[in-house]
Amino acid sequence: MTRIKTIRGLLLIAAIVFSTALVAATHYAVSNLFERSVRDNAMRDANTFAEMTFQSMFQLMRTGWSRQQLEEFIRAIRRSVDNTQHQIQIYRGPRVAELFGEISQPAFDDPIRKVIASGDSLQLNNGPEVRFIHALRAEDQCRVCHTNAQPGEVLGVIDVRQDITPLLAASNRQFLLAFAPIIPVAVIATLLMVAYIRRRLDRAIGGFATNIRSVSKLADLRQIEKARLDFGFSEFSPVAGEVKQLLERVRGVAVDKEMLEFEIRLLEKFILTSDVVKDWREYVNRLLLDIDDVMPAYALFSIFKIGDDIFDLEVFWRYTPSAKSQQLFETTVKESLGRNPYFAGGYAVSIEHNIADSSRSLPELVREDIEVQTKSLLVEAPKIGGIVGIGMQAQPGADSTRWLVVESILSTLLNVVGSVKAIDKYTKDLEYYATRDPLTNLYNQRVFWELLDSETIRSGRHGYKFGLLVVDADNFKSVNDTYGHGFGDMFLQEVAAAIRSAIREDDLLARYGGDEFVVILPETDLAGTTEVAQRIIDSVTTMSIETPDGARVTGSLSVGMAVYPEHAIETKDLFLFADTMMYRAKAEGKGRLAIPTPQDVVEVFRSLSEKSILILAAVEARGVIPYFQPIVNPKTGEVEALEVLSRIRLEDGSILVADAFVAIAEKMGLMHKLDYILMERALEIVSQSDYKGLLFLNMSPRALVLNDFVQETRRIAASFDFDPGRIVFEITERETIKNMALLERFINTLRAEGFRLAIDDFGSGFSSFHYVKRFPIDFLKIEGDFIVGMKHNEKDRALVRSIVALGRDLGIRTVAEYVEDTEVLAKVVEQGIDLAQGYHIRRPTPSIEEALDITLG
Template sequence: MKIKHFILATSTVVAALFFTGAYWSLDRVIDGIVRANANRISEAATRITFSAMYQLMSSGWSRKQADAFLRGMAGAGEGSGMTVQIYRGPSVVELYGEIDQPPLDEELRAVFDSGEALRRDDAAYARHVYPLLAEERCLGCHTNVRPGAVLGTIAVQQDYAGLVADARRELLLAFALLVPLAALLAGAAVWWVGRRIEGAVGQLQEDFDQIATVSDLKALAVAERNLGFVELNRIDDALRGLLDKLRGIAVDKEILTFEIGLLEKFVITSDVVRDWRDYVGRLLVEINGVLPAHTLFSIFKIDDELFDLEVFWFGPASAETKAQMEHYIRQELTDLSGFADPGSCNIHHHVANPDGVRIELTEAEVALRVKSFFVDKPKIGGIVGIGVHAGVLDDETRYLVVESVLSTLLNVVGSVKAIYKYTRDLEYYATRDPLTDLFNQRVFWELSAYEIGRAQRHGYSFGLLLIDLDNFKLINDNYGHTVGDTYLQRFARQVQGALRDGDILARYGGDEFVAVLPEACQEAVVGIAERVRRAIEGLELITPDGTRLHATASIGVAVYPDHADSAKDLLMFADNMMYRAKAAGKDQVAIPSQEDVVDIFRDISQKSVMVLEAIENRRVRPYFQPILDVETRRIVAYEVLSRIDLDGQIIRADEFVEIAEKIGVIHRIDMLVLEQALATIAASDHAGEVFVNLSPRALVFSEFARDLRRIVAASGVPPHNIVFEITERDTVKNLGLLERFLNDLKADGFKLAIDDFGSGFSSFHYLRRFPIDYLKIEGDFIANMLNNSKDKTFVTSIRSLAREMGITVVAEFVESAEVLAELEALEVHRAQGYYIGRPGPGLLPADWAPAG
């Protein structure tokens, strides 16, 4: 509804109410006035009649005069609505006879009886009845009464219904003339007011019609003016104040949609990690959909003096423009505290839209339009800063949006680069030994199995060397791990140089190395082994104090299919031959004879019998190795290890587990160890967790899960205190079966850990598929991380990965206070190793002290 229509309607209602009220009020006033006047007139007529009648009676009037007087009074009010009637009382009739008069009614009789005047107002008339009372002077004629007697009455009746009707007609006529005039004046006033309001509103509308975008809002200038009404001027002032506020807070829907859409794309996926540079290029294209942005750049710190600068151009840029951008970024970095000398910088330019318009910028344009973020201490992925070269940055809102996008992008790009780097490192070290860069144990088993299949198909033999350094522990103990690591690295290069092209060398663990020699008979294998031994003899390492260290090694030889037909048996055979070489004085190649084959497999059979007897006689024992909470320095968990008690001699797990797996009794050993371990835990005051190794091969036994639950239920140890460790060292052919089994354990309240994480690439498949609670980092990385930056990087990567996934990290092989201190600095949660405590048959106090 328009204001003028509202004013008109309101005025009409008000006028109607006013005139109605005025008419009603005037009608009441007129009615009252008419009635009051009628009463006064009738009363006055009564008194005049009484006085006139008294005067006539005093003069001695005749009957004829009396009759004439009465008729005259009766006709006096004719035409005026008033009637005057005189009535004779009984005493007068008695002396003078009756006259022609109307019959008496109740009111008249009441007045005759009471001698008091009567007044009655009706809706149509007013009636006054006055008694004629005898006085002393009347007794001369009226001899039959006493003073005060009622001689007669005078009744005066004034009809005013007609008077009221006439007055109302006059009033209606007056209103009929007044209402149109009032309506005309009101309409004119409404039109005048409406025109002024519409004019004022029109001025405001013209101003606000100019606004189509937030930019128009900010460019709009509304001058102060007089709109003709105080109220409208106040509204105008309020609107101008609101306009000023909106300029500060208004945001284009377009740019908000852009920001939301861009932030929705900040989702890190495997594709983003793999092609992160393409991802950043696509983001630059998205940014250009809202504001012109020529460049998006990011800079990463590789080490103390090396940086990676990635510059993404929306279109092809000239060499001068690239150089100016590089100079600007270097200058910005130099101005930061902590990066006073950025050193060398690897610069990589990328073009998001190769077919786009060529970019030519001056040095001033580069410096003026760059919005950048730099951090003093790179934390995520080594990212130091990120920036965008964009136009329209003088718009405060767009500036804030770009700032928001960049701050988020700083974390996203940093995370993507970090994950990219971590993934690349993890993938590399999943197959490589980080110290020597040789293949690791996992790859050795895979390549061994592959070589057996190839040899079977093509009908040839191949060799296997197991190389074990002599007296390597003395080097570590006397010269430290740094020298020991350098020694192993030089040793690996020396052995690799002595092998043939195509031979495969892997670090099996510690100071043990294995070499697969494809397409080689025993004679050729022995020749290569001797060449390797001589190469090792030629190794010399000078320590920092000038000591010259020389190396020797014992080498065991095995040939497929002469000595074994499976990878594990082949390695077991070579391992036995290597121990024979050590027993013969070290620095030798143990060449197997036919008798050796018989003896070794007889030894394997004896070990199998030993394992079976230990199971039958329940001589399998649990040993407990403590796990320390790094922050609180308290023992919070134990790992249960298997041992066999052979007449007081304790046999370690590495001496019988492979045999137990081969003869299919590993699940029975697991059950025996678990049952005794839980009984020990239940009888102690240990309220923490217990880690139990779980062989994936045990899952093929249908009764395994049933026995597992039965033993746990009988022990009284709550399931949430039991952590089952799985390792990917052994190939699991049916991952689906393992996944179902582990999910069932998780549903029952048990916890899960991956043991030796990083020893093979399957660890990542386990991590992705299974509900893991703990990661136990491969001990080799922990042992060497103080002296090898690659190992430390690997540990840091695993810790970062676990933190992102909410998984607790346990570091193995913690053998010194320095390693423990570094783990604390890296925020690794738990530690396990000989420095924390060696495996033993009993539990330790919760308050930890370093192992002696």
């Protein structure tokens, strides 16, 4: 097919095609519209005719007509539509025929049967015929004669039909006669439009050609740039714009060298030094002066996020601006921020103005200067605190090519100034959070020990007493598990605030970890310490927080106390004493203060000393004893795994269980060493037996921060030629969830070495589900309280069913803990839990042979 090469030919063909299509579309649309009108009128006539027929019938029926009168009425109705396009038929329904007998009528077709069945009238408006079927439904007064009918039942139908073919044919003929004169008028109008468009194009293209022929030197390009290129139609405006941009790029080649030299000179100054970080505002002022030497510039500004919805706007002026110019500039910048989605939620702005050269005043700015000549670069950069922006305003007449270079410089300046601000903020944050707990903003554990050491030395030198309180939030785990970690964090913040309000300004409050706080009370004796402790308990007891479900949660504290030097003179001893007293308060019923007596001092330190000595001796003599508890398949009784539990044998032959020494060992920093010894002793025993199943080992939270934990466990497994895939480390929420990134790296490293992982007490807290989502977990050890509760509580059974379904869907095996009797074991089997352990199956035993000798009853 030959391609059309002229606009004239293209317009002519397009006009003809357009005219033809317009006429055809108009004819089609109008004729369809008319046909719909004819059909609608015919349907309304049929509807009216059927209603009138019914009303006539109804009037006769009320007089109690005979069968002969009925038949005569039907014949009269039919005669009334003879020699017309209408047809009418009255049908007697089954209910009437049942009572009064059949009449002569055509057989029911599908539409008639549908109306009789549904009781709704029906309109059929397709094809050459319009049909309306009117349902005759029984009313209360109809039942006088039609005793077998109920109100609403169909007694019969009136079927009205009309052939609309003649009407449609007549309308088409009339439309064609009326439309014929319009066709030549449309064609002539189209041709005139084509001629007009062609004349406008010829004039615009001729003018553009004249401008191009006038270019004889580089300076002439600026004249064409300033000229208004008009092709007569807005659709061709992009062509004119592209031509101007091309000319601008061509003209820019001649100044590339000059601008590159300028750019290099500035970029050489973009080097971060300690002086730049220290006084970055002076640094930006100097850069503004350098830019102004090449391109007249009168202001730079930068926007940094310095807090939650708080931004810092720094404006750098070339010369001193008026107050009106400052206000106008601030308003314009805020309006620009308001149009950015990042700021849509609202923000606060702190504004500071800086002047590079105060010896002169800046000419008064008008709004058009700022709106037209502002170049903003808004970049989201989380590493430097959120949104960072920098912009420039220049005087009119600046070379556009120079603007391109300056904009690239501004982009670099954006990163430089942003980095300076970020370094400053990051340094301050490091200094702050090195000493503070990020949740409560209280001192952290490390600073607490420094303060405690300092207070011990100061009080010892001056002969002062001071009090130490160890405070534990009662039932915090229950609050955390019930309402989630978000509410739990808010609860701890409220507890911290309540404690802070109950102590003196110079008393030292720190968060020791989890739900535990510590308070140092300088220059306070036993009576004063007791008074402050009780005030703290009262303050938290009156606290009430609304939960997400609208309930109220109140606070309760268990507090232990110690006084220097009455109860100890060494800082660690003083802390352990107060910590022990806190546990005594919890054991006595919580929500109280344990006030030490002279006898307590003897008992506490004897107990702590004995346990500390035992732990040290166990580490020294490698005296940790592994106990084994079987984990079985509840259906078959087969032992598939053994959980290894830590015990220490005392000199009198008695056994110290883990609960009695784990807390002290963790505070002594020795728990991980006990774990290593336990693992070695367990692998030694297993290697000497025929057992080929899995070993479950509990993991101390301290393992997360030990660089050598993975290497050490790998070494131990390798020394016994033990497959790491047979070792399952159990992790709990405890302290791990507070640093998910650290936990994720740690777990992925363990998995890379081949070890398996289990979540202990699964379902006891929200973070357990985070573990399943983020980590490669092999086993879920279901919270024991749920397992025991299955005997009597449907909610516990529902929770267990959900956990089992979750594990099955994710390919994770489930383990039931606390299987204490036959009834619980039956529920475990019923719920489809994969594995089970508990005293009903076997108590922990040092004999691996006994652990493997299982018979489920």
